Amino acid sequence: MKKILLSVLVILVLLTSCSGVSNNTIKIGAMLPLTGDASQYGTEFQRVAEIAAQEINDAGGINGKKLEIIYEDSKCNPKDGATAAQKLINVDDVKVILGGACSGETLGASPIAEQNKVIILSPSASSPDITNAGDFIFRTNPSDAFAGKVAAEKAASMGFKKASIIHENTDYAQGLKRVFEQVFKESGGEVVSVESYSSEESDFRTQLAKIKAANPDVVYLVPQSPIKGGLLVRQLKEAGVKSQLVMDAIMLRGILKDLGSQLEGVIGVEPKFDEKGPIAAPMLSKYKAKYGEVTFGFYDSATYDAVYLIAEALQKYGENAEKIRDYFYSIKGRPGAIGEITFDKNGDLLMKFSVEEVKNGQLVVLE
Numbered sequence: 001m002k003k004i005l006l007s008v009l010v011i012l013v014l015l016t017s018c019s020g021v022s023n024n025t026i027k028i029g030a031m032l033p034l035t036g037d038a039s040q041y042g043t044e045f046q047r048v049a050e051i052a053a054q055e056i057n058d059a060g061g062i063n064g065k066k067l068e069i070i071y072e073d074s075k076c077n078p079k080d081g082a083t084a085a086q087k088l089i090n091v092d093d094v095k096v097i098l099g100g101a102c103s104g105e106t107l108g109a110s111p112i113a114e115q116n117k118v119i120i121l122s123p124s125a126s127s128p129d130i131t132n133a134g135d136f137i138f139r140t141n142p143s144d145a146f147a148g149k150v151a152a153e154k155a156a157s158m159g160f161k162k163a164s165i166i167h168e169n170t171d172y173a174q175g176l177k178r179v180f181e182q183v184f185k186e187s188g189g190e191v192v193s194v195e196s197y198s199s200e201e202s203d204f205r206t207q208l209a210k211i212k213a214a215n216p217d218v219v220y221l222v223p224q225s226p227i228k229g230g231l232l233v234r235q236l237k238e239a240g241v242k243s244q245l246v247m248d249a250i251m252l253r254g255i256l257k258d259l260g261s262q263l264e265g266v267i268g269v270e271p272k273f274d275e276k277g278p279i280a281a282p283m284l285s286k287y288k289a290k291y292g293e294v295t296f297g298f299y300d301s302a303t304y305d306a307v308y309l310i311a312e313a314l315q316k317y318g319e320n321a322e323k324i325r326d327y328f329y330s331i332k333g334r335p336g337a338i339g340e341i342t343f344d345k346n347g348d349l350l351m352k353f354s355v356e357e358v359k360n361g362q363l364v365v366l367e
Contacts, residue, residue, distance in 0.1 A: 026065045028310055029088030031074035031081060031099035031109060037225040038076035040254060041101040045123060045303045046071060047291055049098060051283065052307035062314045074105035076224065081105025085112040095119065095319040096310050103127035103172035110137050117321045121310060123302035127175035131346045136321065138328050138347035140302040140338060142271055148179025150353045151220060151246050151269045156187035160217035160244065166195040166207055166232065167222035176222045192216050199224060202231055208239045221247040226254025237262055249356050249363060254295050256361065263358040272354040273298040273338055280337040301337035
């Protein structure tokens with residue numbers, strides 16, 4: 001009889017430990033690229049998520065329970081994103097997932113989350129395809145439908161008539177490429193060449209030779225990570241391409257320190273963000289004190305906001321994902337580290353963008 005009781009007790013303990021909620025903790029999942037080229041994002045976002053979780057727990061947690069984040073390495077691609085989601089949902093039994101950082105991993109996980117009625121809240125995925133990824137899919141980062149449009153309009157307004165595009169073969173990069181190409185043409189410009197490369201490639205000389213031969217006025221660079229962005233800029237300079245360069249300003253931030261003068265005059269586009277804001281400044285200061293340099297101020301702030309939004313929703317509605325979903329849809333003008341947070345009918349963040357230029361090693365706002 002004692003053996004039977006002991007076995008029952010062991011089973012109960014195991015079931016409790018696998019559940020998203022235990023007696024003392026409430027667990028959420030996080031899928032981030034913790035290895036590979038995009039790990040620069042994942043590592044920084046994980047640190048920020050832990051800062052937010054620690055603050056929440058120090059303030060009493062969620063209805064008296066400690067917030068615990070279970071991390072999975074989604075490696076910035078759809079396959080590993082799907083694997084991470086399967087594990088977090090079916091093994092860890094979480095009802096909310098923070099991530100992914102990349103569009104590919106987010107899109108790979110979205111059908112699984114949607115089928116299981118699990119919330120995904122990404123701090124940085126930006127592919128336009130995420131807009132229609134599902135009713136439980138949200139992001140504290142605006143769609144590339146806005147970023148690509150701003151970049152193309154800026155290029156056209158500068159009088160450029162011929163553009164070349166070089167992009168990585170990822171969901172994020174292809175989304176930006178599609179929008180830029182469409183809007184630049186609608187603005188009266190011509191896209192004279194489009195080149196792509198796989199995430200495994202690091203030698204782009206063949207593609208860049210074709211771009212040089214096309215003689216564009218402007219080249220739109222769409223790498224998935226700062227590592228590839230740095231390689232592209234170096235090899236463009238080596239190839240003698242003298243066209244105006246335009247890219248995501250958040251990518252620029254990741255390579256400013258290493259490339260310095262090679263980036264002079266490069267134009268970047270990113271969400272309009274005040275790092276000295278009342279919520280962002282203390283968080284970024286705390287990060288710097290603990291880890292040193294901040295690379296992705298906006299994305300870090302979006303991660304911080306995402307953790308707080310999740311905790312807020314769990315506090316109000318427990319693990320009822322449908323009520324959390326409805327709550328997220330209702331958020332309009334909520335103060336956050338990124339500024340005011342408003343989700344539209346598709347769970348996308350509504351936000352303005354800024355255009356910047358590298359001058360003397362610093363990004364200077366143009367508009």
